[in-house]
Amino acid sequence: MGVIIGPRVIEAGLSLQLAWLSPLPVAAGYPSPAQDYFDGRIDLNAHLIKDITSTFVVRVTGDSMERAGISDGDELIVNRALEPRDGSVVVAVLDGELTIKRLRITATGVVLQAENPKYPDIRVPALSELTIWGVATRCLHHV
Amino acid sequence: MSKPATMRQMPEIAHVDVNCFYASAERVFDPSLEGKPLIVLSNNDGCAVARSPEAKALGIQTGEPWFKLAPRAKEWGLIAKSSNYELYGDISARVMELLGRYSAWLEVYSIDEAFLGVKGTPERLLELGRTIKAAAARNVGVPVCVGIARTKTLAKLANKWAKHNPAFGGVCRWDSVPPRQQEALMARLSVIEIWGVATRITKRLNAMGIHSILDLQRADPVRIRERFSVVMMRTVLELQGTPCIPMEEARIGRDQLIFSRSFSTPITSTRDLRQVLSVYAQMASARLAKHELQAKLLTAFAGTSHFNARQTAFPSVCVPLPMPTADPVILTKAAHALLPSIVEGTRYARAGIMVTDLRPSGNQKPLEHFENPHEERRIGTLLEDVTKRYGRGSIGLGHAGIRGGPDWTMKRGMRSPRYTTHWDELPRVKAA
Numbered sequence: 001m002g003v004i005i006g007p008r009v010i011e012a013g014l015s016l017q018l019a020w021l022s023p024l025p026v027a028a029g030y031p032s033p034a035q036d037y038f039d040g041r042i043d044l045n046a047h048l049i050k051d052i053t054s055t056f057v058v059r060v061t062g063d064s065m066e067r068a069g070i071s072d073g074d075e076l077i078v079n080r081a082l083e084p085r086d087g088s089v090v091v092a093v094l095d096g097e098l099t100i101k102r103l104r105i106t107a108t109g110v111v112l113q114a115e116n117p118k119y120p121d122i123r124v125p126a127l128s129e130l131t132i133w134g135v136a137t138r139c140l141h142h143v
Numbered sequence: 144m145s146k147p148a149t150m151r152q153m154p155e156i157a158h159v160d161v162n163c164f165y166a167s168a169e170r171v172f173d174p175s176l177e178g179k180p181l182i183v184l185s186n187n188d189g190c191a192v193a194r195s196p197e198a199k200a201l202g203i204q205t206g207e208p209w210f211k212l213a214p215r216a217k218e219w220g221l222i223a224k225s226s227n228y229e230l231y232g233d234i235s236a237r238v239m240e241l242l243g244r245y246s247a248w249l250e251v252y253s254i255d256e257a258f259l260g261v262k263g264t265p266e267r268l269l270e271l272g273r274t275i276k277a278a279a280a281r282n283v284g285v286p287v288c289v290g291i292a293r294t295k296t297l298a299k300l301a302n303k304w305a306k307h308n309p310a311f312g313g314v315c316r317w318d319s320v321p322p323r324q325q326e327a328l329m330a331r332l333s334v335i336e337i338w339g340v341a342t343r344i345t346k347r348l349n350a351m352g353i354h355s356i357l358d359l360q361r362a363d364p365v366r367i368r369e370r371f372s373v374v375m376m377r378t379v380l381e382l383q384g385t386p387c388i389p390m391e392e393a394r395i396g397r398d399q400l401i402f403s404r405s406f407s408t409p410i411t412s413t414r415d416l417r418q419v420l421s422v423y424a425q426m427a428s429a430r431l432a433k434h435e436l437q438a439k440l441l442t443a444f445a446g447t448s449h450f451n452a453r454q455t456a457f458p459s460v461c462v463p464l465p466m467p468t469a470d471p472v473i474l475t476k477a478a479h480a481l482l483p484s485i486v487e488g489t490r491y492a493r494a495g496i497m498v499t500d501l502r503p504s505g506n507q508k509p510l511e512h513f514e515n516p517h518e519e520r521r522i523g524t525l526l527e528d529v530t531k532r533y534g535r536g537s538i539g540l541g542h543a544g545i546r547g548g549p550d551w552t553m554k555r556g557m558r559s560p561r562y563t564t565h566w567d568e569l570p571r572v573k574a575a
Contacts, residue, residue, distance in 0.1 A: 052240075053237045054237070056563060058569055059571055061575075062573055065574045076572065096174050097175065098172070098570060100573065131174070133174070
């Protein structure tokens with residue numbers, strides 16, 4: 001996973017020191033604080049959700065993301081705080097609906113791609129004209 | 144004339160609240176509601192309790208009965224939602240957790256507003272306000288406004304100003320506004336617009352020749368105390384810039400009840416915090432019973448002190464209650480759901496509980512047996528064990544207990560899914 005960005009620019013006096021000590025998300029691979037405890041079983045919340053405040057679980061309807069391993073009925077873990085980048089699987093707001101797509105940011109523009117040849121790409125003039133609801137970090141695929 | 148640097152760095156108070164909270168919470172998971180007139184209805188779909196700006200623009204008033212609005216809803220494009228307190232409670236908890244990152248001094252004031260202690264240069268404070276606004280929009284998905292001032296009363300007023308005047312971009316620091324503009328605003332607004340001034344008092348103030356906020360600000364605090372109360376005098380002093388409204392410990396509002404307190408000595412153990420939460424839950428229970436109310440949702444929270452900037456934590460948990468209740472055992476158990484998030488050794492300086500989704504207890508008198516708190520202890524444990532084994536709703540107190548009790552009769556036909564608290568009601572994302 002890429003670098004995860006937490007709340008930014010917190011500088012007013014007192015808050016400055018606090019900001020980075022608060023439960024900020026960390027890059028994957030960093031040892032989880034949960035590993036300090038040996039008295040419990042694996043807690044999926046601790047491992048799959050880095051920022052509980054901005055993380056939501058959503059359910060997929062449709063097959064347009066099949067090639068990314070995301071199927072109809074799967075649950076996705078979506079973090080609203082993440083910066084969407086080229087290649088991110090994002091939940092975007094399209095025509096008032098939450099829609100899951102692969103985000104492509106290239107020199108020629110911004111494209112929302114399906115991961116299924118049946119569905120056409122959606123070109124967007126600029127990232128600023130797109131409402132990204134959140135960035136998917138995990139898929140809970142039904143096997 | 145510039146003030147010395149130390150003067151400009153006095154601690155200030157930020158008041159943050161979510162715009163049209165219930166309507167905004169609904170919009171997080173249903174962007175199609177964006178830009179449309181939306182109202183949220185009271186329990187039993189009785190009347191409008193929250194309105195989106197578009198609904199306000201239609202002239203719909205808070206408290207307007209739904210049966211009067213329903214015939215015209217289609218023509219207006221008005222969308223009504225039954226209240227979804229589990230959703231609002233969870234979104235509220237997320238907002239409060241987020242705010243906790245920006246200040247170690249956080250007073251959760253209601254389901255949708257909080258006071259934060261902040262410090263810094265005027266520019267930094269404004270920047271902080273904008274950062275908070277952006278973070279709430281991005282991390283949680285709700286719009287907030289921020290008012291920053293030397294006192295709580297002025298911070299509330301600044302917030303109101305920020306909401307109504309788009310020029311502020313949702314963030315207003317009182318002292319950053321030229322005094323002439325402050326005065327113009329205060330002269331324009333009636334005293335009733337001030338936090339804590341009721342209609343009854345307004346009439347008496349008017350009789351004294353005090354009509355606008357500016358009139359009140361210029362009033363003699365001593366005279367106000369003589370004619371009214373020390374509470375009213377505090378309001379005057381606060382308007383003049385002298386902070387004197389302390390942290391409040393208990394409040395009952397239209398749709399929520401809060402118990403929260405700072406500790407003289409920080410609490411560092413789960414055991415002690417368990418006791419504190421138990422006491423609050425029992426206080427909440429007593430207060431609910433006194434007002435003949437029952438709650439359906441409980442939020443428990445704790446926070447570290449701003450004196451200990453090296454260790455901050457603001458755990459918060461939102462617990463849907465198995466039935467509308469004022470029962471001390473059930474409320475206590477629910478409050479204890481916070482305990483797993485408590486880190487042993489962390490110095491918690493305050494804790495609290497909030498109960499929401501309140502409704503009249505009606506004539507559902509509990510069996511006398513259940514009214515005795517000593518008897519209830521064991522029953523509470525038994526209930527919990529049975530619930531753990533056989534699931535929620537398998538056992539309950541009296542005839543109010545099983546499967547929602549009074550909820551049977553509750554109309555909630557237009558409720559949106561409980562997106563964040565029920566696995567079978569998760570938000571849907573389209574892959575098409």
